[in-house]
Amino acid sequence: MWHQAVIDTEYTHAFYPEMAPAHMAFALLARGHASPFVAGDGFSYAELGCGQGLTSMVLAALHPQARFTAIDLLPRHIDGAKALAAAAGADNLDLRCESFADFARRQGGADLDAIVLHGVWTWVDAGVRATLQDIAARRLRPGGVLYVSYNCLPGWGPDMPVRALLMDAVENAQGTLSQRIDHALTRLRRLADQGGYFADNPSAAALVEALQAKSDGYIAHEYLNRAWTPFTSAQVARDMARAGLSFCASSTLLDHLDHWQVAPAHLPLPDGDETLRDVLTARRFRRDLFVKAPRRLGAGERRAGLEMLRFVLTVPVSDIPDTVTAPGGVQDFPRAIYRPLAEALAAGPCSLSDLPGDFETVVEAVLALVGLGLAAPSLEAGDSTRCARLNAAILAANRGAPAIRQLAAPEWGTAVVVDFLDRLFLAVEAAGAADVPMAVWTILSGRGKRLRRGGRWLEGQAENLAETRRLYDGFIVERRPGLVAAGAVQSRPITASPT
Numbered sequence: 001m002w003h004q005a006v007i008d009t010e011y012t013h014a015f016y017p018e019m020a021p022a023h024m025a026f027a028l029l030a031r032g033h034a035s036p037f038v039a040g041d042g043f044s045y046a047e048l049g050c051g052q053g054l055t056s057m058v059l060a061a062l063h064p065q066a067r068f069t070a071i072d073l074l075p076r077h078i079d080g081a082k083a084l085a086a087a088a089g090a091d092n093l094d095l096r097c098e099s100f101a102d103f104a105r106r107q108g109g110a111d112l113d114a115i116v117l118h119g120v121w122t123w124v125d126a127g128v129r130a131t132l133q134d135i136a137a138r139r140l141r142p143g144g145v146l147y148v149s150y151n152c153l154p155g156w157g158p159d160m161p162v163r164a165l166l167m168d169a170v171e172n173a174q175g176t177l178s179q180r181i182d183h184a185l186t187r188l189r190r191l192a193d194q195g196g197y198f199a200d201n202p203s204a205a206a207l208v209e210a211l212q213a214k215s216d217g218y219i220a221h222e223y224l225n226r227a228w229t230p231f232t233s234a235q236v237a238r239d240m241a242r243a244g245l246s247f248c249a250s251s252t253l254l255d256h257l258d259h260w261q262v263a264p265a266h267l268p269l270p271d272g273d274e275t276l277r278d279v280l281t282a283r284r285f286r287r288d289l290f291v292k293a294p295r296r297l298g299a300g301e302r303r304a305g306l307e308m309l310r311f312v313l314t315v316p317v318s319d320i321p322d323t324v325t326a327p328g329g330v331q332d333f334p335r336a337i338y339r340p341l342a343e344a345l346a347a348g349p350c351s352l353s354d355l356p357g358d359f360e361t362v363v364e365a366v367l368a369l370v371g372l373g374l375a376a377p378s379l380e381a382g383d384s385t386r387c388a389r390l391n392a393a394i395l396a397a398n399r400g401a402p403a404i405r406q407l408a409a410p411e412w413g414t415a416v417v418v419d420f421l422d423r424l425f426l427a428v429e430a431a432g433a434a435d436v437p438m439a440v441w442t443i444l445s446g447r448g449k450r451l452r453r454g455g456r457w458l459e460g461q462a463e464n465l466a467e468t469r470r471l472y473d474g475f476i477v478e479r480r481p482g483l484v485a486a487g488a489v490q491s492r493p494i495t496a497s498p499t
């Protein structure tokens with residue numbers, strides 16, 4: 001039965017920065033709410049529906065003083081996560097193959113500081129959502145935060161027919177799940193090429209195009225789940241209110257910058273009117289932070305909370321753009337404000353009060369930098385030994401089937417994305433290869449792969465090896481130093497690539 005095949009298909013590995021404690025703390029504090037996370041203190045964190053568990057695994061390596069629980073129904077997800085966690089020596093992470101209902105039945109009072117649900121709410125039925133509400137009501141401590149992401153309206157409105165067509169085509173096709181998905185994608189593309197609804201609704205056409213590049217696992221979990229439902233933010237807020245939780249902030253930090261989101265004529269937007277924000281931005285995905293018994297902070301307390309966080313730049317200063325594209329259109333990213341901030345953040349972890357400029361201007365600018373993925377917040381430096389063990393396990397696992405694109409970055413308090421070839425360079429470095437490019441080319445050729453340059457596939461060992469050497473030299477000069485600064489990679493004497 002195809003539905004069983006969907007259930008048996010694995011989801012992708014990913015680390016989601018918006019679920020990191022420091023990131024959630026920044027979002028809450030910026031909106032004037034107390035955060036349950038304090039630098040140096042322990043906390044308890046549960047990820048429900050963790051998929052491959054990478055987010056909890058990286059966070060557990062970064063925060064040895066905290067306790068993490070990550071559960072998922074799918075044995076293959078938890079088996080893979082357990083193997084990685086064992087190789088990484090993650091003794092503060094409890095990975096369990098269990099349902100939300102099993103988790104709800106296990107004992108435990110109000111003992112959690114954070115519950116995170118990523119890619120779950122839209123994808124489970126009303127009964128399961130009620131179980132999750134019950135867990136939040138019983139297990140979250142007063143002041144504890146619940147992160148919930150979901151597909152939302154009105155953004156998803158025009159694209160819902162694409163999902164319906166995809167679902168029907170997969171259900172009615174023959175063959176393996178992969179063949180059914182292929183068939184459905186071909187049908188969708190043909191329909192989109194014919195215009196009509198797709199010409200009138202460019203976002204639906206763009207979704208059809210985007211789906212063509214997605215893996216079967218992603219499509220199966222994301223779109224072929226019968227329960228799939230996008231919600232309005234007001235519906236989710238009502239459900240959370242039943243669990244005693246109130247909406248406090250978006251963990252998508254760019255959502256905090258109304259002037260980047262909507263036309264000037266709409267400003268100022270009333271505080272807390274999320275429906276209006278969703279409508280004006282045609283928002284399709286939200287990452288919301290709900291808090292049990294939230295506490296509003298006075299100006300002094302809010303500033304002290306924000307000053308507790310440390311921030312670093314995660315890109316070279318030269319990568320800071322002059323303009324950025326936001327839902328409200330192309331926005332200026334004034335050099336006069338962002339250059340001095342970027343230079344200070346590049347020099348090492350800074351508190352917001354170390355940064356040049358008026359405090360509120362700095363807060364807003366750093367919300368933008370973090371929201372754009374150009375900077376990262378942390379509570380404290382991560383545990384470098386644990387992160388090194390996890391990264392070694394990830395690099396070793398990457399030599400097999402799953403693609404794990406992120407490494408823990410303890411100096412930045414987050415994870416860093418590393419490209420496929422760079423991960424292979426690091427993996428063979430870690431394995432002690434004397435000639436790293438030769439070892440990488442041997443792996444690639446063993447998998448029947450070749451390299452491409454200037455739009456041409458390279459022929460034979462000599463061309464491919466020379467290109468691998470050129471790419472490795474580029475990695476060492478351009479990207480490895482950043483990974484060392486992030487703490488993701490050990491610094492060690494690098495022998496120049498033999499020519």
Ligand SMILES: C[S@@+](CC[C@H](N)C(=O)[O-])C[C@H]1O[C@@H](n2cnc3c(N)ncnc32)[C@H](O)[C@@H]1O
Nearest residue numbers: 011049050051072073074098099100118119221
């Ligand atoms: C779309 S995936 C998201 C996975 C992960 N949070 C991520 O974003 O990478 C949803 C996950 O929820 C899990 N799940 C769905 N219903 C569940 C239930 N009732 N109990 C436990 N896990 C469940 C699925 O097995 C799946 O791994």
